[in-house]
Amino acid sequence: xxxxxxxxxxxxxxxxxxxxxxxxxxxxxxxxxxxxxxxxxxxxxxxxxxxxxxxxxxxxxxxxxxxxxxxxxxxxxxxxxxxxxxxxxxxxxxxxxxxxxxxxxxxxxxxxxxxxxxxxxxxxxxxxxxxxxxxxxxxxxxxxxxxxxxxxxxxxxxxxxxxxxxxxxxxxxxxxxxxxxxxxxxxxxxxxxxxxxxxxxxxxxxxxxxxxxxxxxxxxxxxxxxxxxxxxxxxxxxxxxxxxxxxxxxxxxxxxxxxxxxxxxxxxxxxxxxxxxxxxxxxxxxxxxxxxxxxxxxxxxxxxxxxxxxxxxxxxxxxxxxxxxxxxxxxxxxxxxxxxxxxxxxxxxxxxxxxxxxxxxxxxxxxxxxxxxxxx
Amino acid sequence: xxxxxxxxxxxxxxxxxxxxxxxxxxxxxxxxxxxxxxxxxxxxxxxxxxxxxxxxxxxxxxxxxxxxxxxxxxxxxxxxxxxxxxxxxxxxxxxxxxxxxxxxxxxxxxxxxxxxxxxxxxxxxxxxxxxxxxxxxxxxxxxxxxxxxxxxxxxxxxxxxxxxxxxxxxxxxxxxxxxxxxxxxxxxxxxxxxxxxxxxxxxxxxxxxxxxxxxxxxxxxxxxxxxxxxxxxxxxxxxxxxxxxxxxxxxxxxxxxxxxxxxxxxxxxxxxxxxxxxxxxxxxx
Ligand SMILES: Nc1ncnc2c1ncn2[C@@H]1O[C@H](COP(=O)(O)OP(=O)(O)OP(=O)(O)O)[C@@H](O)[C@H]1O
Ligand SMILES: [Mg+2]
Numbered sequence: 182x183x184x185x186x187x188x189x190x191x192x193x194x195x196x197x198x199x200x201x202x203x204x205x206x207x208x209x210x211x212x213x214x215x216x217x218x219x220x221x222x223x224x225x226x227x228x229x230x231x232x233x234x235x236x237x238x239x240x241x242x243x244x245x246x247x248x249x250x251x252x253x254x255x256x257x258x259x260x261x262x263x264x265x266x267x268x269x270x271x272x273x274x275x276x277x278x279x280x281x282x283x284x285x286x287x288x289x290x291x292x293x294x295x296x297x298x299x300x301x302x303x304x305x306x307x308x309x310x311x312x313x314x315x316x317x318x319x320x321x322x323x324x325x326x327x328x329x330x331x332x333x334x335x336x337x338x339x340x341x342x343x344x345x346x347x348x349x350x351x352x353x354x355x356x357x358x359x360x361x362x363x364x365x366x367x368x369x370x371x372x373x374x375x376x377x378x379x380x381x382x383x384x385x386x387x388x389x390x391x392x393x394x395x396x397x398x399x400x401x402x403x404x405x406x407x408x409x410x411x412x413x414x415x416x417x418x419x420x421x422x423x424x425x426x427x428x429x430x431x432x433x434x435x436x437x438x439x440x441x442x443x444x445x446x447x448x449x450x451x452x453x454x455x456x457x458x459x460x461x462x463x464x465x466x467x468x469x470x471x472x473x474x475x476x477x478x479x480x481x482x483x484x485x486x487x488x489x490x491x492x493x494x495x496x497x498x499x500x501x502x503x504x505x506x507x508x509x510x511x512x513x514x515x516x517x518x519x520x521x522x523x524x525x526x527x528x529x530x531x532x533x534x535x536x537x538x539x540x541x542x543x544x545x546x547x548x549x550x551x552x553x554x555x556x557x
Numbered sequence: 558x559x560x561x562x563x564x565x566x567x568x569x570x571x572x573x574x575x576x577x578x579x580x581x582x583x584x585x586x587x588x589x590x591x592x593x594x595x596x597x598x599x600x601x602x603x604x605x606x607x608x609x610x611x612x613x614x615x616x617x618x619x620x621x622x623x624x625x626x627x628x629x630x631x632x633x634x635x636x637x638x639x640x641x642x643x644x645x646x647x648x649x650x651x652x653x654x655x656x657x658x659x660x661x662x663x664x665x666x667x668x669x670x671x672x673x674x675x676x677x678x679x680x681x682x683x684x685x686x687x688x689x690x691x692x693x694x695x696x697x698x699x700x701x702x703x704x705x706x707x708x709x710x711x712x713x714x715x716x717x718x719x720x721x722x723x724x725x726x727x728x729x730x731x732x733x734x735x736x737x738x739x740x741x742x743x744x745x746x747x748x749x750x751x752x753x754x755x756x757x758x759x760x761x762x763x764x765x766x767x768x769x770x771x772x773x774x775x776x777x778x779x780x781x782x783x784x785x786x787x788x789x790x791x792x793x794x795x796x797x798x799x800x801x802x803x804x805x806x807x808x809x810x811x812x813x814x815x816x817x818x819x820x821x822x823x824x825x826x827x828x829x830x831x832x833x834x835x836x837x838x839x840x841x842x
Contacts, residue, residue, distance in 0.1 A: 262743075
């Protein structure tokens with residue numbers, strides 16, 4: 182990571198409302214974002230993503246902790262002097278102004294010459310494809326157009342940090358894919374440090390240098406997309422990131438000559454000491470129980486010690502999704518070859534040691550990923 | 558728009574006409590009365606035909622009320638001026654104090670905020686007469702009896718809660734993020750309030766101001782008790798038309814027409830803003 186632009190240290194947010202129990206929306210959040218880095222904030226609804234952005238922008242006080250941006254402590258500053266811009270979840274265009282003036286008002290307050298303002302507005306409008314509606318009022322354009330106008334407004338101004346709260350949530354996949362590319366170009370070209378919230382993992386993977394996964398107000402893991410996929414820090418990240426989600430089973434562990442995981446009322450996955458290296462065995466330690474996981478893409482079909490009955494088999498045009506009944510749960514396998522199995526058929530499969538994820542059965546923290554123990 | 562048949566439209570027209578006649582007839586009748594002499598008004602049966610006279614208005618404007626038993630001085634024009642002064646000043650002050658307060662109550666959740674807002678509203682629950690007795694004692698000690706300042710102060714009891722509560726609702730309907738977008742673009746809290754929040758709540762502020770003006774204008778008891786003749790508004794001044802030699806219906810009618818005019822003019826003027834605000838489209842967002 183290059184120079185640190187944004188540093189969030191031990192930030193908590195507790196909403197207190199009279200007569201209602203307090204809501205602990207963000208818990209001891211620590212996060213460092215490098216200069217020019219693009220970060221995606223991923224997590225289920227209500228996990229504290231918007232709260233985090235609002236604290237950075239200054240619309241909500243931090244309950245405790247500190248935020249530093251571009252070398253300045255900003256968590257007590259007015260929003261106006263923090264040097265951030267934000268695109269809002271609810272668009273929040275100013276109704277009495279046209280789309281053009283909405284995009285321009287941020288630039289005008291920065292006292293830029295009129296010609297430069299016009300040019301920037303046109304550029305941003307072109308970027309998000311709203312040139313034809315520049316002179317319309319927000320009440321007379323569609324939700325998706327409002328969203329794009331709001332995104333253009335947030336991008337138009339120069340800032341130390343760009344906060345984009347679900348900037349493309351309302352758009353159809355085709356347009357989203359196009360805008361994603363243009364947005365990425367813009368952000369990279371100008372080295373714009375940015376944090377964007379999204380529910381779309383493809384978008385997160387395509388745009389972000391690193392992805393922050395949040396749940397229950399807690400930052401679960403903050404890493405690049407590849408690490409998230411291959412070395413999820415805990416069970417939540419493992420099952421939340423990736424499509425279809427990771428298959429996980431509670432199992433009883435037996436460590437002897439071979440290491441075996443007996444899924445409750447189900448198959449046994451067993452590995453020789455050649456397959457599972459010593460440090461993975463060490464990481465497992467004296468555990469009697471563990472949660473094991475395997476990604477759908479890593480389930481090898483057609484051969485191997487285990488068998489399961491097919492529940493459904495879908496060909497999606499470029500891949501097969503095979504759902505099998507394993508220990509009363511569904512286990513999904515994805516194959517790029519077309520698989521002939523029909524529901525009811527028995528299919529043989531195996532899970533390689535290199536594809537095995539092991540998690541602590543109580544805390545859900547990762548124990549090992551494939552052939553290496555999880556660090557930390 | 559639903560499709561409506563011709564019959565339906567005709568019936569609707571008739572119903573509307575009936576309502577308009579029902580509500581406007583008294584006003585029209587008073588308007589006609591203001592151009593008649595007392596004898597013409599009181600003749601039986603009443604007739605809409607008469608020779609119009611400007612005598613009533615002349616009497617009001619000159620301040621000389623001529624009755625069968627002699628000439629009386631009345632201060633109608635002064636009363637009218639007092640009404641304008643008291644109502645305008647009261648509403649102006651209530652707006653200056655009430656609009657920022659309404660914004661604070663809508664936006665900032667502070668301790669006791671709800672209680673303070675409710676206390677302000679509760680001023681409207683107490684019957685004015687109940688408030689008046691202690692108030693007039695205080696006013697005598699403070700030297701505020703029979704002053705414009707004292708009256709304007711008391712009129713805040715009428716105007717302030719009204720403005721506070723109506724405008725607060727309008728502020729609450731504006732999405733805070735519209736203001737946030739403006740603030741994060743480098744604008745101060747104050748300029749966001751004046752440039753974004755107030756214009757968006759404009760129709761509400763106009764409506765509240767108009768309503769407060771009408772309530773102040775129509776107030777009777779406060780001025781009756783706390784002020785003497787030369788500070789009293791038209792509502793109190795109208796008592797002068799009940800003279801020893803009878804009630805001067807013609808002058809009363811003319812006085813009503815004159816005293817309704819400012820409120821009516823204001824309402825028509827404010828209506829522009831009300832409509833303009835609505836046609837700007839949804840404020841909620
Ligand atoms: N002003 C508020 N007062 C009280 N609770 C709030 C407030 N704003 C948010 N919350 C609560 O804080 C938690 C986090 O909310 P937040 O808006 O940050 O979620 P989010 O991750 O952005 O969700 P989404 O993906 O649905 O936008 C939620 O439980 C929410 O109900
Ligand atoms: Mg959100």
